[in-house]
Amino acid sequence: MYTIFSKLLVALATFLPLTFVTAIPPTLKRTPNDYTPLSPSPSIIQQELGLCLSKNASLYFPSSPKFQNYTLRWSAAMDPDFAVVVVPAADREVSCTVKFATKYNVPFLTVNQAHGTASALSNVYNGIEIYVSALNSIDIALDGNSALMGGGTYQDQVVTYLAAHGKTASTGACGCVGMMGPGLGGGFGRYQGYFGLVLDNIISMNVVLANGSMVTVSASSNPDLYWGMRGAGHNFGIVTSFNYKIHDQPVVDWFVETMIFTADKLEAFFEKLNALGANGTQPVGLFTYTLFAMSPEISKTEPVIIFTLEYAGTKAQAEPLYTPFLTLNPVVTTNVTVPYTGVAHASGAGVEDPLCAKGDSWKTFPVGLQVYNIATNRAIYNIYSKMISENPEFNNSVVQFEAYSMQAVKAVDPASTAYAHRADNLLVSFATVYPANHTLDAIADTYGKQARGVLHAGDAPGRPLNTYVNYASTDETPEQMYGYEPWRLAKLRALKKKYDPNGRFNFYAPVNP
Incomplete structure (x- = not known):
């Protein structure tokens, strides 16, 4: 770790090995945005960027043993x-880092929990990673109706902190994922x-723009950007902190039931799942999560x-x-009642669970649907089974069927936010998981795109292909991610031209690909 207040370190920087300079010719390292192919030397980074970093900030170069931990x-x-x-x-310090990157024309990417799956992230070459995990403070307002949270907060941290104060909030379902990554x-x-989606609960944001300036974004301050950040926010800036709605806990405990069925029960199972309210009418406080695995x-x-059924209430x-579902005779059935702080782990999505482990390759192919098509789900099961049988490296892959309560959404x-898919009742994703080996990427793409099609x-006749931007990973179009109404993309692209004319935030699901 390199702390940034010692002139001695600046002097020593000239002797650091330039391990970040690769053997790939610079002409092959250019990105679509024509960034400078080689980064400034460590000594320049320490000397210039170090001037605006406090003693609590840190720099890690590839020669540091901790560099891999921060980039995994x-x-x-x-x-x-x-x-x-x-x-x-x-x-x-986020602001001055962006200004430094702009001065030297090098790409930068903001990282919190590193769960983004957009393939264009691989277009960052010799860039600067802005790792915001230290911006993780949470301060509850005196009236108890909101909290100021740092841009580096993550789901489990927020849930645990708020619960200790008798509060809760709309957060993601996976404990290890950041708040703002999915929220944008x-x-x-x-x-x-x-309470609605995460983005529906954002009162205001403090944002660093592409030119390094810092602005407040809310319904009364930069309201145009407030609209765009809530649904397409990865395109416009870095959220360093945000004021967020919080609520009294509706219930004390959650009930979690898990069942496992063999494939011969598939049709009967999805019939019952549709009857439970998979058309968007399932009870408030009910979440069902189904996997082919x-x-x-x-x-x-x-x-x-x-099959996992999670309910805000008692077992009774x-x-x-x-x-x-018990009438289908599952081969395994378990249940547990836990406080809300334990629900993510009870469903296998806790911080320490395998789902949160880093290092494998994931590609997800999401589709927003109206209702479960039972014949389609049998076809997807067959595609998944064929992929596994022919490619055992993909044994950890899954097909995810997510059904959330939709009333507040x-x-x-x-039209009030840039999020365009409120009419979707279900989120289904063909998620390919395989060892970190780029020679397997094409197999993932082949099966994933087939399943998505x-x-x-x-889906319901005439509905366009809607894809959830937070799960996007390959060739999703702006229309699929941000909506097909012409006015939506026109408005987003006008905002892009105004706030990020040079496409500095084009590595994650850009509105201008």
């Missing part, structure tokens, strides 16, 4: 190339039936159906919801 991603399929990692301790693109979670303890050759209150005017074909 959840999906190795998206592998940006960094010359240095900056860990700012204050929002002004939507933010699905267990409490969205009560391999479970060697049950079958070494046939994928199984893993949830009994009418889960009992119909649909209550928001679709089949899922879309089975």
Whole structure:
């Protein structure tokens, strides 16, 4: 670690090995935005950037043993190339890092929990990683209705902190994922039936723009950007802190039921799931999460159906919801009642669970749907099974069926934010998981795109292909991610021209590809 207040370190920087300079010719290292192919030397970085960093900030170069820890991603399929990692301790340090990157015409990428799956992240060459995890403060307002949170906060941290004060909020469903990464693109979670998406609860944001300036974004300050940041925010700036709605806890405990079915129950299972309210009418406080997955303890050759029902209430209150599925005779059934702080782990999505482990390659192919098409889901099961049988390296892949309560989401005017897919009731994703090996990327793309096409074909007639921007990973178009209404993209592209005319934030799902 290199702290930035010692002139001695600046002097020593000239002797650091230039391990970040690769053997690839500079002409091959140019990005679509024509960035400078080689980064400034470590001595220049320390000397110039170090002037605006406090003693609490840090720099990591590739020669540092900790560099890999700060650059390891959840999906190795998206592998940006960094010359240095900056860990700012204050929002002004984010600002000066962006200004430094602009001065030397090098790319930069903001990272919190490193879960983004957009393939264009790999277009970052010799760039600067701005690792915002240290910006993780949480301060609850005196009235208890909001909290000021740092841009580096993550789901489990927020849930745990708020619960200790008798509060809760709309957060994502996976404990290890950041708040603002998903929030800028939507933010699905267990409490969205009560409070809406993560982005629906953002009161204001402190944002560093592409030119390094710092602005406040809210309904009264830069309202045009407030609209665009809530749904397409990755395009416009870096959120260093945000004022967020919080709420009294609606319930004390959550009930979590998990069942595993063999494939012969597939049709009957999805019939019951549709009857439960998969058309967007399922009860407030209910979240169902279904997987096609391999479970060697049950079958070494046939994928199984893993079903998790999570309910904001007691076991007795949830009994009418889960009992119909017991009639299908699951091969495994377990249940537990836990406080909300334990729900993510109870469903396998906690910080320490395998789902949060980094280092494998993930590519997700999402589709927003109206209702489960049972014939389509059988076809998807067959595609998944074929992929696994022909490519055992993909054994950890899954097909995800996510059904959240939609009442508060649909209550928001679709035109009021840049998020365009409030009419989607379900989120289905063909998620390919395989060892970090780029020779396997093409296999993932082939099966994923085939499955996505089949899922879309089975949706309600005439509906366009909607893809969730936070799961986007390959060739999704701006229309698929941000909506097909011409006015939406026109408005977003006007904002892009105003706030990021040089495309500095074009590495994650750009509105101008």
